[in-house]
Amino acid sequence: MKSFRKVLWFELPERRQLINITGEVNQCLNESGIQEGLCLVNAMHITASVFINDDESGLHKDIETWLENLAPEKPYNRYHHNTYEDNADAHLKRTIMGREVVVAITGGKLDFGPWEQIFYGEFDGKRKKKVLVKIIGE
Amino acid sequence: MKSFRKVLWFELPERRQLINITGEVNQCLNESGIQEGLCLVNAMHITASVFINDDESGLHKDIETWLENLAPEKPYNRYHHNTYEDNADAHLKRTIMGREVVVAITGGKLDFGPWEQIFYGEFDGKRKKKVLVKIIGE
Amino acid sequence: MKSFRKVLWFELPERRQLINITGEVNQCLNESGIQEGLCLVNAMHITASVFINDDESGLHKDIETWLENLAPEKPYNRYHHNTYEDNADAHLKRTIMGREVVVAITGGKLDFGPWEQIFYGEFDGKRKKKVLVKIIGE
Numbered sequence: 001m002k003s004f005r006k007v008l009w010f011e012l013p014e015r016r017q018l019i020n021i022t023g024e025v026n027q028c029l030n031e032s033g034i035q036e037g038l039c040l041v042n043a044m045h046i047t048a049s050v051f052i053n054d055d056e057s058g059l060h061k062d063i064e065t066w067l068e069n070l071a072p073e074k075p076y077n078r079y080h081h082n083t084y085e086d087n088a089d090a091h092l093k094r095t096i097m098g099r100e101v102v103v104a105i106t107g108g109k110l111d112f113g114p115w116e117q118i119f120y121g122e123f124d125g126k127r128k129k130k131v132l133v134k135i136i137g138e
Numbered sequence: 139m140k141s142f143r144k145v146l147w148f149e150l151p152e153r154r155q156l157i158n159i160t161g162e163v164n165q166c167l168n169e170s171g172i173q174e175g176l177c178l179v180n181a182m183h184i185t186a187s188v189f190i191n192d193d194e195s196g197l198h199k200d201i202e203t204w205l206e207n208l209a210p211e212k213p214y215n216r217y218h219h220n221t222y223e224d225n226a227d228a229h230l231k232r233t234i235m236g237r238e239v240v241v242a243i244t245g246g247k248l249d250f251g252p253w254e255q256i257f258y259g260e261f262d263g264k265r266k267k268k269v270l271v272k273i274i275g276e
Numbered sequence: 277m278k279s280f281r282k283v284l285w286f287e288l289p290e291r292r293q294l295i296n297i298t299g300e301v302n303q304c305l306n307e308s309g310i311q312e313g314l315c316l317v318n319a320m321h322i323t324a325s326v327f328i329n330d331d332e333s334g335l336h337k338d339i340e341t342w343l344e345n346l347a348p349e350k351p352y353n354r355y356h357h358n359t360y361e362d363n364a365d366a367h368l369k370r371t372i373m374g375r376e377v378v379v380a381i382t383g384g385k386l387d388f389g390p391w392e393q394i395f396y397g398e399f400d401g402k403r404k405k406k407v408l409v410k411i412i413g414e
Contacts, residue, residue, distance in 0.1 A: 001139050001277050001414050003312040005382055019199060022395035034271065036141040037274055038178060040314060040378050044328050044389025052237050053184050053219055053229060058218035062226050063233075071342065088338050091329060095373065096341075097233065098327050102178050102240055102274035102378055113182025130389060134380035136314055136413065137274065138139050139277050174279040176316060190375050191322050191367060196356035200364050201371075204347065222319025235371065239410055240316050240378055242410035244281050251406060275412065276277050 003137040004032030007044070011123040015073075016093075021050075021131065022118045025103075026110060028133040034084050036110045037137015041118060042100035044130040047090035049097035049121035057127050067093045067123075090123035105137055142170030142273040145182070150263040153211075154175040154231075157197050159188075160270065163241075164248060175275015177268045179256060180238035180266040182256045185228035187235035187259035205231045205261075228261035234259055235259050280308030280411040282360050283320070288401040289383060290367075291349075291375040294336050297326075297407065298394045301379075304409040311384045313413015317394060318376035323366035325397035326375035343369045343399075366399035379412055 006028045008021065009024055025041055041050045051060065071092035072078070079088030101118060104111035144166045146159065165181055177186060179188045191197065209230035210216070217226030242249035258269055282304045284297065301317055317326045329335065347368035348354070355364030377394060380387035396407055 001313075003413070016296060023313055037139075038176065038272070040313065041382055042378075042380070045394065046389075048390050050273065052235070054219075056219060057228060058155055058221060059229055061218040062230070066230055066318060070208070070346070080337040081330075081332060083334060088335060090414065091335055092338070095327070095329065098236065098374065102180075102238060104143065104180070104270055106272070111143070111270060111272065113270075115184050116182065124328070132389075133378055134314070134382070134387065136312070137141070138227075171278070174412070175277075176314065176410070189371070191371070192357075194357060196359060196363060197367055201357040204368055215305075223353070236374065240318075240376060242281065242316055242318070242408055244410070249408060249410065251408075253322050254320065271334070275279070 001136060002034055004034060006133045008125035008131040010120055011128045012122045015125050016064060016132060017122045017125055018119050020055050020117050021120045023135055025118050029135060030036055032135045034105055034137040035104045035136050036098045037104055037135060040100060040134045042132050044132050047087050047094055048129055049094045050131060052096045052116050053104055055117045056117050060068055067096060068096060070096060087124040093123045096105050139274060140172055140276060142172060146269040147266055148258055149266045152182045153263050154202060155263055156257050158193050158255050159258045163256050163271055164231060170273045172231045172243055172275040175243045175273060177241045177243055178272045180270050182270050184227050185262035186267055187232045188239055188269060189235045189257055189259060190239050192253050193255045205215050205234060207270045208234060225262040230263045232237050236252055277412060278310055278414060280310060282409045284407040285347050285404055286396055287404045288398045291401050292340060293398045293401055294395050296331050298395045301394050301409055305367050309413045310381055310411050310413040313381045313411060315379045315381050315411045316376060318408050323370055323400035324405055325370045326377055326407060327373045327395055327397060328377050328392050330391050331393045343372060346372060348373050362398040369399045
């Protein structure tokens with residue numbers, strides 16, 4: 001069994017932002033040389049998400065509106081977590097979107113359906129944060 | 139390390155429908171011959187879900203009502219994604235339900251608790267769609 | 277490839293409770309002797325969750341309030357599932373929080389970011405329930 005590990009760094013200028021990281025994950029897979037296996041991609045921070053969905057800007061606006069409705073940022077004092085912080089909403093938004101994805105590796109490629117793309121979802125940005133890519137297989 | 143891959147096809151007559159696919163996944167496991175490992179089952183479409191819950195029709199009605207409340211189908215123009223499509227709600231519903239499950243394989247069987255069953259959740263049906271089963275182990 | 281399996285048992289005195297199980301999972305990893313691989317941790321019951329977030333009591337209160345707003349426990353008759361049971365809300369709450377996490381194993385350790393901790397989320401407690409830890413790797 002082979003294994004591969006790489007950390008991707010992001011520092012996004014907005015508090016909330018979605019970016020397509022499929023290219024970076026593909027690059028990891030090429031570096032790994034693994035042909036058959038599983039690829040885990042996870043946010044290493046608990047106010048961020050890695051998820052799979054469509055790379056369509058209208059949908060990304062809808063996700064922002066929808067999450068802000070389900071777990072509003074403000075008023076900050078609506079959350080117990082915000083005594084010394086202001087990011088309780090980011091913990092909840094990431095819970096909806098998920099921490100991680102596991103993707104099959106087949107024939108040396110991410111084994112994706114027609115529109116699947118991997119996104120990093122930042123919900124408390126403006127600072128350096130990490131995503132882990134771990135691939136195991138042969 | 140052994141690996142196994144199979145695509146399951148579904149064409150459901152309703153826009154939204156939940157179906158139990160535990161039997162199909164068990165069949166894949168038997169074909170694979172893998173005794174110890176991990177089994178990934180994921181929707182290959184971004185308006186569908188694979189999840190684990192109870193096979194109880196009352197609960198499935200509750201899930202439909204609950205998702206429709208959290209991410210209503212209509213009016214279509216409430217979503218930016220729906221300029222050329224009408225399925226923004228399906229992208230959001232699938233986000234709640236999740237894209238994938240990872241199940242342990244132990245002694246050649248899905249290592250499940252008493253009521254765990256695997257479901258395909260369709261949120262934009264009436265067309266052919268795929269689920270991927272990928273098993274790695276020994 | 278090596279594999280390791282252990283079941284953790286919990287009997288929580290409250291209907292809903294979040295407990296940090298990172299120590300138990302670390303213990304499993306030490307017992308396994310696995311240095312590189314993937315660790316699956318999943319609830320074996322469909323009214324419970326395993327998830328990764330912050331070990332901060334204010335946030336845990338926020339999660340309780342937030343889930344109770346998204347999927348209220350009562351009135352019991354608001355749910356079709358509750359003809360012979362009263363735990364439909366627990367099925368929905370666990371859907372939001374997720375069934376499982378997959379964690380990378382690197383150098384014999386859980387490959388975590390700065391604040392990641394693994395929690396068992398109980399939404400229908402006061403009885404014995406199980407969590408599965410399955411580790412594969414080398």
